[in-house]
Amino acid sequence: MSNAEAAPVEVRCGTTAGGEAPAGTARVDVLTPRDVPLGGPRAMTVRRTLPQRTRTLIGAWCFADHYGPDDVGDTGGMDVAPHPHTGLQTVSWLFSGEIEHRDSLGSHAFVRPGELNLMTGGHGIAHSEVSTPRTTVLHGVQLWVALPEAHRRTAREFRHHVPEPVTADGAEIRVFLGSLAGAVSPVPTFTPLLGAEIVLRPRASVTLAVDPGFEHGLLVDEGTVRLNEVPLKPAELGYVQPGPGTLTLINESDTAARTVLLGGTPFEEEIVIWWNFIGRSHEDIVKAREDWQNSSDRFGAVEGYPGDRLPAPVLPHATIRPRGNPPRDRRDQLSDTTK
Template identity: 75%
Template sequence: MSNTETQPAELKCGGPAGDGPSPAVEVLTARQVPLGGPRAMPVRRTLPQRARTLIGAWCFADHYGPDDVSATGGMDVAPHPHTGLQTVSWLFSGEIEHRDSLGSHALVRPGELNLMTGGFGISHTEVSTPRTTILHGVQLWVALPGEHRHAARDFQHYVPGPVRLDGGTARVFLGTLAGDTSPVRTFTPLLGAELSVDPGATVTLGVDPEFEHGLLVDSGDVRLDGTALKPAELGYAAPGRAELTVVNEGPGTARLVLLGGPPFGEEIVMWWNFVGRTHDDIVRAREDWENASDRFGGVEGYPGDRLPAPALPNATLTPRRNPAPATKDAR
């Protein structure tokens, strides 16, 4: 997925800063951003934001739907570039056609992971299929660590099976949870899972205490370690927890996405669809895209022009850091 904002913020992210403890669970609210389509399908963005720019290596989280494509036009994102990151596509309903400059042509379907590695440079398209009526899911980005930020282009597909929990189910698409491990390769330790929590149930999950975690609520009224979260909110839990407790207080099944990873120890610069380490990295990536260099390759089969890069801001790069992670004693 592309960041289609016409004036994307330029962010220097990573590395702890700030003083004093954080609340037990920090509640992050989303902002609405238009995404592609003739009538601009809206998405809800919880990462990055001023309060928090990274959760582990997770650096971008868009949450969309349930979207009636007959009213919005659905998703139609023209060829666009990425550097220094992996994209993670996960759907709840609908279907998206993916094409990239590696030559991959795949369908993104509910419960199936599609992970694309941008590394030094890749381009791709995402278009909801004609048979899609309701489009609903998340699009996530993972920042690559410095030693791997120029990794080769790659595309992986994986279908995780359901894992029964006491009070719900999990589908683990990255990392390890509830005794299940995804075989999908990542460049830093990560956790990514869809959770379903039964009405009135309490689910306790054993997690890595070295990880910080984010719980994105798709549906349901839930509590994470006692803190209430509403749909479209993301609850942040600092490192130091050996368990996370999720309570579904609503009458229906709650659907959630759990993200995690150790705090990302490097500073990164994010702008538009690029992740680099310096302002000059971003400038070079933008120039290479605008000049149609071989760095990003070409996408075959899309009936339209590629996305132009927005103009760079005429401003000095200002660091925007995460608060210092206030660890919680492992339970």
């Protein structure tokens, strides 16, 4: 998915040093999203949880948009013309609806509920995304993964994977990246990652063994869920720093609750995000934008989309102030909901 903001902010992201939680404990920081309209007056609005002031990355996960359920009769659905990416992977995961994907590798695929579409745009790739005519309700998440320095210029790639669900106590789990509850995704990643949809039965509780070297984020889609005793409402994300070896999820709803669990080892590199590009410097972004505007072979061409490609927005006149994760004591002051 494109970041279709008219004036995207340049963000320098990076983890900051902080003490790990004591073994067996799991402090939870509650992150609330901001609404971002993607396009004109009938366009979709997404709830953006990453990046934000109190947290810019969870592992290598650097961007999280949560959208729907949207009646496409009201919003017009999704119609994102060909646009570029560098230095990242896009992870598309739907709860309902269907999206047609085309990219400059020649891939033509469909994003469907419970199916992973992962696209690698290292040195450069372009793609389009359009909700299909048979889609009435569009609902899902769009995620980005930052590529580490050693791999950020890797060749473009596209992968599709349908994870088999596994059950644990009152939960049904689909692991699309990494491993959890005995399920292992075959899709390789450039840094250690976890991505899984977890659906909890009404009033169910599950305790999951997780990698203590990972930091984790639980995004609630439906229901009210307690993460290690801290309540999370729909669209909120609970962050847990490295240290604990288990996470406990409790569905406090009388209906099923759906969540997405993200995790990974802390990403220690600084990155600059602007529009659909990730680089290491302002100059990286300027070069990527110039190559896209000049129709460079760097991004290739998307065949089959009935329209023009997206032009890049105008660059800011100056580099925006660097932004990273505040130290632990500063995050305490920023979040009244932290437990």
